[in-house]
Structure formats: C-alpha cells, structure tokens
Amino acid sequence: MAYRETEKMRLRKAAARQRIAECTYECVAEGGFRNARITRIAQLANVATGTIYRHFESKEDLFAEIFRQATQREIDKVTKALATPGSATERLEKALRQFAERALKGPVMAWSLIAEPVDPKVEEERLAYRKAYAGLFEQAIREGIEEGCIPDQNPRQSSTCLVGAIAESLVGPLSPTQIGQATEKETENNDQLVNTIICFCIQGLTGTRR
Amino acid sequence: MAYRETEKMRLRKAAARQRIAECTYECVAEGGFRNARITRIAQLANVATGTIYRHFESKEDLFAEIFRQATQREIDKVTKALATPGSATERLEKALRQFAERALKGPVMAWSLIAEPVDPKVEEERLAYRKAYAGLFEQAIREGIEEGCIPDQNPRQSSTCLVGAIAESLVGPLSPTQIGQATEKETENNDQLVNTIICFCIQGLTGTRR
Numbered sequence: 579m580a581y582r583e584t585e586k587m588r589l590r591k592a593a594a595r596q597r598i599a600e601c602t603y604e605c606v607a608e609g610g611f612r613n614a615r616i617t618r619i620a621q622l623a624n625v626a627t628g629t630i631y632r633h634f635e636s637k638e639d640l641f642a643e644i645f646r647q648a649t650q651r652e653i654d655k656v657t658k659a660l661a662t663p664g665s666a667t668e669r670l671e672k673a674l675r676q677f678a679e680r681a682l683k684g685p686v687m688a689w690s691l692i693a694e695p696v697d698p699k700v701e702e703e704r705l706a707y708r709k710a711y712a713g714l715f716e717q718a719i720r721e722g723i724e725e726g727c728i729p730d731q732n733p734r735q736s737s738t739c740l741v742g743a744i745a746e747s748l749v750g751p752l753s754p755t756q757i758g759q760a761t762e763k764e765t766e767n768n769d770q771l772v773n774t775i776i777c778f779c780i781q782g783l784t785g786t787r788r
Numbered sequence: 789m790a791y792r793e794t795e796k797m798r799l800r801k802a803a804a805r806q807r808i809a810e811c812t813y814e815c816v817a818e819g820g821f822r823n824a825r826i827t828r829i830a831q832l833a834n835v836a837t838g839t840i841y842r843h844f845e846s847k848e849d850l851f852a853e854i855f856r857q858a859t860q861r862e863i864d865k866v867t868k869a870l871a872t873p874g875s876a877t878e879r880l881e882k883a884l885r886q887f888a889e890r891a892l893k894g895p896v897m898a899w900s901l902i903a904e905p906v907d908p909k910v911e912e913e914r915l916a917y918r919k920a921y922a923g924l925f926e927q928a929i930r931e932g933i934e935e936g937c938i939p940d941q942n943p944r945q946s947s948t949c950l951v952g953a954i955a956e957s958l959v960g961p962l963s964p965t966q967i968g969q970a971t972e973k974e975t976e977n978n979d980q981l982v983n984t985i986i987c988f989c990i991q992g993l994t995g996t997r998r
Contacts (some may be wrong), residue, residue, distance in 0.1 A: 606806060612908075614923070637907075647941055649866050651950070666854065672864075675808075676856070681862060693909035693915065695909075695911030695912055695914075695915070696908065696911075697908070698822075698905035698906065698907070699905075700913075701905030701906075702905055705903065705905070705959070706812075706881075708956065709960075711790055712960075716928070719863070729997070731984060731987070732980060732981075732984050735958075735980070735981055736958055737985040738956045738957040738960055739953040739954075739957045739985065739988040739989070740953075741948040741952075741956050742951075742952035742953045742956025742957060743950075743952045743956075743992070744952070745952055745954040745956065746948045746949065746951050746952025746953075746955065746956070747945055747946070747949045747952060749915070749918075750944075750948055751920075764948070770942060770945075771942075771945055774941060774942050774945040774949070775945070775949065776948040776991070777941070777992075777995075778946055778950070778992040779992065781864040781988065781991050781993075781994075781995040782953070782987075782988040782991050782992030782993075783988070784991075784995065784997075785991040785997030785998060786995065786997065787939070787994075787995030787996065788995060
C-alpha cells in the first residue's frame, strides 16, 4: 500500500510539473521569455508560486526546460523532412523551407528560441541545439556530395553556414517590434523571405543559380 | 581657478574610466566575459573595486561598453574593406575574409563578441551590432546588383544571410573548448574554413560556382 501511495504521488508530481511547463510555454509563445513571469505562470497553472520552485530549481531552469522541449520539436520536424524521398538538395530545401515557414507562423516563440536575449543558462541550450541542427544538415550535405548533387566541400563547415544564414535572416522579421496583425502584404513578404533564404542557402551549397 | 580644478578632475575621471575599460578588455580577451571578474579588473587597473562602480553603474554596463568598443573596431574594419576599389563582389569577399581572419587570430575575444552566452544587456548590444553589419553588407549588395555582378535579389534579406553564415560558422572553431596552441594543422584548417565561408557566401549571393 505504501508503494502505491508513493506511485500516486509521483504521478501527481509529474502531472503538476508538466502543467507548469505547458503554462510557461503558453506565456513564452505570447510574449517571449522576458514577459513570462512566475506569478503569471503560477496563476495559469493554478499553483502557488512556491510550488513552481519545488519542481524547478530556478526560473532559469524552468526556462531552459521549455527551451529544450520547444526546440526538440523543431529538431524532430527537420529530421523528418530530411528523411523524405528525393535528392539531398531537395530534402535540404524542404527542411529549410519548413523551418522558416514554421518560424514565421509562430513568430514570438520562434524569436524566443532563435534570438531573444536570454539568461546564459538558456543561451547554453541554444548553442547546443544549434550544433544539433548543424549535425543534421551536415549529414544531408555529406549525402549530397556522395550523390553528386552537391560539389565537394567540408560538410561540417557548410552546415554551420546554413544554420547561421537561416537563423539570422529570420531574426529581423521575427523581432517583436515587427510583429503585428499579419496582413496580405506581410504574407507576401514572408513568402519572399523564405524564397531568399532558400535561394541563398542552396546556391551557397551548390554554386548553381536558381 | 575653480573651473580649472573641475576640468582637471574631469580629465582624471575620464582617464580612470578609460583605464578600467582597457583592463576589462584585456580580461575578456584572455578568458571571455565569464572570467572577467571585477576584483581582477580592479587589480589590473590599480583601483578599488568600488571605484569601478563609480564609473560604471554595474558589471553589465561595463561589459556592454567593452562590447561596443570592441565591436565598433570590427565594424570600422568592414566599412574600410568595403570602401576599397573593385567590384562589389570583390569588396564583399575582402570584407568577409578579413572579418573571419581577424576573428580566428583573436579567437577568445571574437567568441565573446559573437557567441559567448552573456547577460541580456550585452546581448541587446550584440543584436544591434548584427544589424549594423547587415546594413553595411546590404549597401554593398545593392551596389553589386546595380553593377550587374550580383543577380537581382532582396539586398536586406541577403545581407542577414551573410551575417548569419559567417558568424555561425566561426562559433564552433572559436569555442574556448577548441582553442589551444595554434599548430600548423590548425592554421591549415583555419584557411580551409575561411575559404568555405567565402565560397558559401559569394555563391549564395551570385549563384555562380567558385
């Protein structure tokens, strides 16, 4: 009986932790890490603020966890896009396009993940995840060289050029000062931006005019 | 006489401020912002730690100032390279090459400026300076399109691809865990890295195989 009680408590604890994480995600998606206040998160999760610190050592730890969960979701999407049929160049284009389009659809969260000035603890996570993206692209570039659709080059070095180009070119359009109601004009601009990014990246890799 | 005294004090204050800034620069160039401790800076500048806070409101303000000074130096170099004779593509290549080579020669400082996880106050400076770099590249791309050496494209969007590609591809090689004594092998790798970056960026802009 004692064991069951403990198991029940463990589950309840895990559920509370998950609820806090979800409410934090919601706050960050609304206004970035800077506007995600513990009091507001506690209110949304219907717990006392002290409860949050029983689940997460600090606000920074909570934010780092949210950062990991949200970024892992994007990493999974890129992995999936790179595993579809087609040449390596086509698969890279697909992955890059999807990444950019997803970012432009959820601009506040994307900005928080890519560029919002954050605590060094969260920034460490960001650097680690950028390596993960680069690793995925590196593998695809390697395959492209083998297939012959990408000229010989250092796949690791080129992969970081890709990560940088796509992340940086999204930062401006994603910055909260730029975000308003999406108008027809903006949607058109977004399409143009995605095309510029894809064009620059694929040309950068292949040296072939698109 | 009262005025002269005040002037003398002003000059002395400015000199002390400058000395603190220089010693901070030295510390950051040695071990990044994370290892630049106020006690060590005070020791180097031969002042009491309290004196530092009479000149700078906080450590973050001091670091932001160093960030600005050091980055402005790089901005000036890029501006100068872009103003040399030659086609826009040649000038862009020169500016990018010089930026990368300077970074690889002073890797700790460059890493601190480009990628070290820093306080949000310093990170704000970083985002502002990335815009400044992009602005310089944008102008050169615009000139290249007019000259006909760069195909028509959105110069602002492409400029951010350049900034991202060069910054991100330097982050890995510059990371402090990678920095040791420069061996012949490393110098060779650095040359290859610079070539990869230039190749990716110029191909990205022009769509012409190099």
